[in-house]
Structure formats: structure tokens, C-alpha cells
Amino acid sequence: MQIAVLLFERLTALDAVGPYEVLAHLPGADVVFVGERRGPVRTEVGSLALTADATLAEVSNPDIVVVPGGPGQRAHMDGGPILDWLRTADAGSAWTTSVCTGSLLLAAAGLLTGRRATTHWLAHDQLAPLGAVPVAERVVTDGKYLTAAGVSAGLDMAFTLAGRLAGDTVAQCVQLAHEYDPQPPYRAGSPDTAPPAVLAAVRARRDLILNRP
Amino acid sequence: MQIAVLLFERLTALDAVGPYEVLAHLPGADVVFVGERRGPVRTEVGSLALTADATLAEVSNPDIVVVPGGPGQRAHMDGGPILDWLRTADAGSAWTTSVCTGSLLLAAAGLLTGRRATTHWLAHDQLAPLGAVPVAERVVTDGKYLTAAGVSAGLDMAFTLAGRLAGDTVAQCVQLAHEYDPQPPYRAGSPDTAPPAVLAAVRARRDLILNRP
Numbered sequence: 001m002q003i004a005v006l007l008f009e010r011l012t013a014l015d016a017v018g019p020y021e022v023l024a025h026l027p028g029a030d031v032v033f034v035g036e037r038r039g040p041v042r043t044e045v046g047s048l049a050l051t052a053d054a055t056l057a058e059v060s061n062p063d064i065v066v067v068p069g070g071p072g073q074r075a076h077m078d079g080g081p082i083l084d085w086l087r088t089a090d091a092g093s094a095w096t097t098s099v100c101t102g103s104l105l106l107a108a109a110g111l112l113t114g115r116r117a118t119t120h121w122l123a124h125d126q127l128a129p130l131g132a133v134p135v136a137e138r139v140v141t142d143g144k145y146l147t148a149a150g151v152s153a154g155l156d157m158a159f160t161l162a163g164r165l166a167g168d169t170v171a172q173c174v175q176l177a178h179e180y181d182p183q184p185p186y187r188a189g190s191p192d193t194a195p196p197a198v199l200a201a202v203r204a205r206r207d208l209i210l211n212r213p
Numbered sequence: 214m215q216i217a218v219l220l221f222e223r224l225t226a227l228d229a230v231g232p233y234e235v236l237a238h239l240p241g242a243d244v245v246f247v248g249e250r251r252g253p254v255r256t257e258v259g260s261l262a263l264t265a266d267a268t269l270a271e272v273s274n275p276d277i278v279v280v281p282g283g284p285g286q287r288a289h290m291d292g293g294p295i296l297d298w299l300r301t302a303d304a305g306s307a308w309t310t311s312v313c314t315g316s317l318l319l320a321a322a323g324l325l326t327g328r329r330a331t332t333h334w335l336a337h338d339q340l341a342p343l344g345a346v347p348v349a350e351r352v353v354t355d356g357k358y359l360t361a362a363g364v365s366a367g368l369d370m371a372f373t374l375a376g377r378l379a380g381d382t383v384a385q386c387v388q389l390a391h392e393y394d395p396q397p398p399y400r401a402g403s404p405d406t407a408p409p410a411v412l413a414a415v416r417a418r419r420d421l422i423l424n425r426p
Contacts, residue, residue, distance in 0.1 A: 013233040014391070021227040024258040031260040040253070040264050045237040047244040048230070051253050051262035059416070062369045100392075121392060138396045147220070150257070150392030151356035155365065172401035172411040177422050179313075179334060179363030181350045181402030185373045188385035190347070192319030198385040209390050 001028045001165070004089060004167065006050045006060035006102075008082060010072025013043040016050065016100040020064050022158035025174045026166045034057040034059045036081055038090065042069045055089035056085040061092045064161075067156070069100030069120065071211050076105060083109040095161060097146040099154035106145070107132045113140040121191050122206050134184050152189075214241045214378070217275035217302060218267045219315075220240040221295060223285025226256040227364050229263065232279050238387045239379045247272045248296055257283045269298040274305045277345065277374075281367070282313030282333065284424050289318060296322040308357050308374060312367035314423065316360040320345045328355040333363035333406050335419050354418040365402075378423035 003023050005016050009123045016033070035041050035052030042049050052077050067086065076082040086109040090096045098106050103119040107130035117132040118124075128136040138149045139157045149155035149198045157178070162171035188194040194202070202209070216236050220230050229246070237244045246267030248254050255262050255361065290293040299322040313318050316332045319325050320343035320396045329344040331337075331353040340347040351362045352370045372393070375384035383425035401407040407415070413424065 005288055012234070015228050017230040018228050021225070021263055024260060031258065031262060045233075045244065047237060047266070048246060049264035049266075051264065053262075064349065110338055117397055132377050138392075138394065139398075150390075152368065152391050152393040152395065152418070156398060163398060168399065169408075169411060169414070172407060173414050174397045175399055176404070176407045176411055177363075177402045177418075178365050178417045179351075180365040181351065181406065182365065182397065183369050184388065184393055184395065185352075185369060185376060185389055186381065186385045188388045189392055190387070193394065194385060194389045195382075198382060200391055201382070201386050202389045205390075 001030060001064065002062045003029055003031045003064040003066065004059045005031060005033050005066040005172070006043040006068065007050055008072050008076060009042055010044050010070055011041070011068045012070035012078050012100060012151055013048050013050065015102060016066065017095070018100060018152065019158035020157065021178065022162055022174055023064070025177065026162055026170065032059055038107060044072070051092065056081055058157035062089055062090055063094050065089045065093050065096045067098040067102035067105055069098070069102040069104070074211055075099045075181055078106045086111065089197050093144065094144060095144050096160060097157060099157060100150045101146045103147040104130060112145060115145055116140050117142065117145065117147040118149050119147065120210070121198070123210055125131030214243060214277065216242055216244045216276045216279065217272045217279040218279040219295070220246050220254040220263055220283065221285050221289060222255055223257050223283055224254070224281045225283035225313060225364055226261050226263065228281030228283060228315060228367050229279065230311060231365065232310070232371035232389065235368065235375055235387055238390065239375055239383065245272055245304050248311055256284070269294055273301055275302055276307050276335070277300045278306050278309045280311040280315035280318055282311070282315040282317070286314045286318055287424055295338060299324065306357065310359040310370060310374060312361045312370060313363045316340065316345070317343060324340045325358060329353050330355065330360040331356065331362050332360065336423055348405070355372060366402035
């Protein structure tokens with residue numbers, strides 16, 4: 001079961017590493033991080049690089065595709081090798097998944113046309129113009145397409161997928177092994193629960209968060 | 214505010230990347246991933262490498278220390294450059310933190326003697342022999358020492374620390390920007406909530422999980 005995690009410059013690290021940490025522990029999982037070139041790929045903030053061990057051309061037929069988001073996503077929205085690879089990889093995949101603004105890449109590749117999908121809450125208005133049907137849920141399943149909301153939602157998406165791939169008991173074993181029993185010290189993780197001042201402050205920084213230069 | 218995240222071969226990726234993703238977004242944060250050597254460091258499963266951008270010697274006086282866990286931690290428990298660096302870095306730190314079995318490294322370095330601390334639930338019995346006072350909570354604060362339970366608890370630890378460093382409003386803004394509103398599809402993330410069969414299965418794999426060869 002080959003699981004390809006896409007890397008591109010200025011992705012959000014947790015978008016990729018959250019699902020990796022879950023899916024890599026499933027029986028038979030063979031995870032490979034793929035990029036336009038082999039070698040280190042700098043993530044959003046710049047102070048962390050993840051290593052691409054294979055080029056896009058070397059991984060043309062994965063069973064599962066994981067597409068992270070992050071400000072670097074924008075550079076690929078108008079076409080090019082990443083969108084070409086997504087179409088190729090999706091053609092044979094059993095599951096095609098995304099985290100955060102990774103779903104915008106899937107949509108730009110034409111893979112979410114008419115499909116229910118989600119993305120980072122700040123980017124929800126970008127789904128419909130790309131042909132997808134926006135759904136304000138943390139994890140959205142439509143056929144073989146699993147899309148997650150912003151950043152940390154990739155963990156919940158991955159446990160959902162783990163259950164589909166390996167059954168509830170195995171998924172729960174991975175959850176317990178990772179002690180995934182979240183207890184956030186604040187209740188501000190969604191626009192519905194965040195204090196108004198926090199919501200306003202984050203909305204005001206929308207372009208910086210989504211497109212950080 | 215220099216934040217040093219320690220890397221060593223066969224660490225658990227999410228232990229390091231979870232806190233990084235939170236702390237790197239705080240005002241004035243300057244995160245650096247440090248290792249015995251510069252370059253790629255393979256994480257637990259082997260299919261992901263994170264890049265160390267500085268050597269231990271190059272980062273001797275960080276403001277904040279983040280120590281991940283993972284099976285590779287054992288190789289450093291009996292002394293050597295990692296424990297030496299932890300003592301040096303801790304001497305001047307404002308906060309010294311750990312995720313999962315990273316606290317065993319702090320304890321082995323003599324930094325948790327008589328202090329309340331936590332670790333992965335499967336490793337709790339290893340804290341007392343190292344001089345720490347084990348506490349079965351997800352995030353434990355004792356003075357400047359913040360220790361987190363297994364893997365995913367690093368996110369909750371980091372948001373706790375974010376509040377101390379930058380105030381509640383900034384921490385909540387980062388939480389909302391990361392959409393950290395966890396909704397695990399299963400309720401199996403702690404030994405208290407996991408179904409008995411899941412608990413038994415994970416306990417039976419204790420050595421594999423903690424010390425994966």
C-alpha cells in the first residue's frame with residue numbers, strides 16, 4: 001500500500017506530518033514523500049525542511065495520495081508539474097486526500113468538480129469558483145476523496161482513513177499509541193468557538209495566513 | 214526568542230513538528246532544528262527525514278528547548294553528546310520542554326530530579342527510576358519544565374506554552390489559524406477511554422512501540 005505525500009516549497013509542515021504519523025503505522029503502509037526534485041523542501045516558516053525521497057515521475061501510481069496545503073500552494077494553482085502529477089496519481093489511486101488548502105490544488109487539477117469538499121475556513125470561498133461544493137465540516141468524504149479542514153484537521157482525516165483502510169480496531173490502536181486524546185488549553189479552534197476579538201484578528205490577517213510571502 | 218528543537222535518529226516526527234508548528238508562529242520566534250550533525254535526520258518509521266540546520270555546539274544558549282521522543286531516544290539515555298547538550302542548553306533556558314519519551318532524556322540528564330513530569334502512558338513507569346515524579350496528566354508544568362504525554366500531546370503542550378510566552382489572545386489566534394478544533398473519529402486516545410481489546414493490543418506491543426528496532 002503505497003502512500004505518496006506531496007511536498008512543495010512553503011507547505012505547512014503539520015499538514016503533511018500529521019497524516020504521515022498516523023498512516024505510516026498501518027499494516028503494509030509504505031509512505032514516500034515526493035517532490036519536484038529529491039532533497040530538502042522548506043516548509044512555510046522556513047526553519048524546517050522535510051526531505052523528498054522521490055520525484056513526481058518516480059511515483060506515478062500510488063494507492064493513496066496525501067496533499068498538504070500552505071502558502072506555497074498558490075504557486076501551483078495555474079498549472080504545471082504538480083497539477084499534472086495530481087491528475088496522473090489520482091487516476092489510479094484508491095484514495096485521494098488533502099489537508100487545509102491542499103484541496104484547492106485538487107480542485108485546480110479538476111479532481112473535485114461537483115464534489116463535496118472542505119479546506120481551511122479562511123479559504124472556503126475559494127472552493128466553489130474551482131468547481132467543488134464547499135462543506136463546512138472538519139473532514140469531508142465524497143467517494144474516494146477525503147478532504148480536511150485547516151492544518152490540524154489532517155489528524156482527524158487520517159484516523160478516518162485509517163479506519164477505512166485497516167478497520168476500527170487498528171485505527172484505535174494507532175490512536176492510543178499516539179495518545180491522541182486532545183485537550184486544547186483554549187477553545188478557539190474554529191470560527192464558531194473563537195472569541196470575537198480572536199476571530200477578527202485572524203480574519204484581518206487572512207492574506208498573510210493563506211499566502212504568506 | 215530562539216527555540217531549539219532537538220533532532221536525533223528515529224525520533225517520532227509529530228513530537229517535533231507539532232510544537233514547531235505552533236511555536237514558530239509566535240511573534241519573535243526563531244526556531245532552529247539542532248542535531249549532532251547538520252543534515253537530514255530520519256524519523257521513526259524511516260520514510261521521513263527532517264533537516265537539522267545547526268549542530269548542538271552551534272546552539273548552546275536557546276531560550277526554549279523542545280525535546281521530542283521516539284524509539285531513537287534510548288540510544289542516548291546512558292550519556293553522550295545529547296545529554297551533555299541538554300544540560301548546557303537547560304542552564305540558560307527560560308523553558309525546557311518535552312513530548313512523549315523526550316522527558317526520559319530530560320530525566321536522564323538529571324533535569325527532572327524531584328520534579329513532576331509526564332511521558333507516553335506506556336513509559337510512565339520509567340520516570341520514577343530516573344528521579345522524576347510521574348503525573349498522569351496530558352501536560353505537566355513544574356517551574357520552567359513543561360512535559361507532555363505521548364506524541365499528539367505536544368500540540369496541547371505547545372499551546373499552553375504559547376499562552377505563557379505571548380498571552381492568551383495570541384495563543385488563541387494561532388489555534389484558530391491552525392483550526393485546532395480536534396474531532397477524533399474514535400474515542401480511544403487514552404488508556405482510560407480505549408476499548409479493552411485496543412488497550413490490551415497496544416500493551417502487548419509496548420516494547421515495539423517504545424523501542425521499535
